[in-house]
Amino acid sequence: MTDDVKYRDYLELDTLLSLQKPRAAESVAMKSTVLSEQFFIITHQASELWLRQIISDLEAVVDELTTSDDTSTAEWIVDLLQRAAELMRVLHAQLTALDRLPLRDFATFRTLLGTASGAQSEQFHRLAHLIGNAEQEGPLYESFAAWVARSGHTVSDVARQGIEAGVYYRIIEALLDVGNGYWRWQVGHISLITRVLGHHAGTGGTAGADHLVSRCTLPFAELRELRSQAHVGLSVATP
Numbered sequence: 001m002t003d004d005v006k007y008r009d010y011l012e013l014d015t016l017l018s019l020q021k022p023r024a025a026e027s028v029a030m031k032s033t034v035l036s037e038q039f040f041i042i043t044h045q046a047s048e049l050w051l052r053q054i055i056s057d058l059e060a061v062v063d064e065l066t067t068s069d070d071t072s073t074a075e076w077i078v079d080l081l082q083r084a085a086e087l088m089r090v091l092h093a094q095l096t097a098l099d100r101l102p103l104r105d106f107a108t109f110r111t112l113l114g115t116a117s118g119a120q121s122e123q124f125h126r127l128a129h130l131i132g133n134a135e136q137e138g139p140l141y142e143s144f145a146a147w148v149a150r151s152g153h154t155v156s157d158v159a160r161q162g163i164e165a166g167v168y169y170r171i172i173e174a175l176l177d178v179g180n181g182y183w184r185w186q187v188g189h190i191s192l193i194t195r196v197l198g199h200h201a202g203t204g205g206t207a208g209a210d211h212l213v214s215r216c217t218l219p220f221a222e223l224r225e226l227r228s229q230a231h232v233g234l235s236v237a238t239p
Contacts, residue, residue, distance in 0.1 A: 019045065023112040036105035037112070043094050044118070050087050050094075051123040057084045058130050058140055058178070065143040069150055074167040081174035088181025095188040099195070118189075131182055134217035140178075141220050144171060159226040172223060179219040186216040 008014065022037035057080040064073055118124070132138025137145075145155050148168060158165040158172060218224065 022109070024109045029108060032102065033105045033108045036102055037109040040098075040101060040106070040109075043098055047091055047094055048121065048123055050090055051121070051127060054084045054087050054091075055123060055126055055130065057081075057087075058127075062130070062139050062143045065147040069147070071151070071167065074171065078167065078170050078174050081171065081178055085174065085177035085181045088178065088185055092181070092185045092188045095185070095192050098192055127182075131179065131219045133219055134221045137222060138219070141175065141223060144175065145222075155223065156226050156229075159223070159230045162230065172227070175220060175223060176227070179223075183216070183218050190216060 020038050020041050022034045022041065024034045024037045061077050061080050064077055128138075130138050130140050132141060148155050148158060151168075153165075153168070155172070158168045161169065163169055
């Protein structure tokens with residue numbers, strides 16, 4: 001019976017709270033180092049959990065836009081996109097929290113990471129594929145553009161009409177919120193890395209900040225261009 005389910009059991013807290021295992025604890029490291037490594041682990045584990053939710057929401061959007069022409073679910077799509085955008089802010093806030101990682105402690109336990117690197121995050125790569133970048137659109141935007149086309153419109157039409165396009169335009173706004181949040185998260189990561197490592201190599205042999213900078217671009221380039229064209233048009237039309 002569900003009435004017997006307790007908070008600890010429902011959230012699998014015994015399992016969840018057993019997953020933080022600072023390797024510094026196995027040595028004679030100072031307590032501050034152990035706590036800092038635990039903080040480092042928790043922050044990254046939490047980020048992976050939020051990434052799971054963001055990816056699930058965005059994949060649901062792609063699936064809905066790809067398999068259905070029913071505009072009655074469009075508001076749900078907006079809700080999913082807005083939630084993903086808000087969770088991007090959560091990811092950025094966690095990077096801000098990592099500023100509280102003492103440099104001395106990180107330098108002490110960093111060797112314990114071995115070849116582990118955030119660049120190896122499979123979920124990050126899935127998210128990057130979904131969203132795309134300045135050079136190539138991802139499935140998220142491509143599915144939206146195709147969905148709009150099947151309705152007899154174009155994304156250019158929707159961008160030009162603005163709020164008069166109703167839920168179509170709200171989806172555009174939500175997509176840009178997702179893209180901007182994703183970009184801010186990348187910039188925040190670069191800021192954190194340069195503060196800690198400067199331009200030295202990152203963990204796992206990556207190029208560190210230079211590697212991150214090379215990948216940091218604003219997604220939805222076509223959508224941004226169409227929005228800018230609409231803005232110019234409105235400016236010209238305004239007396």
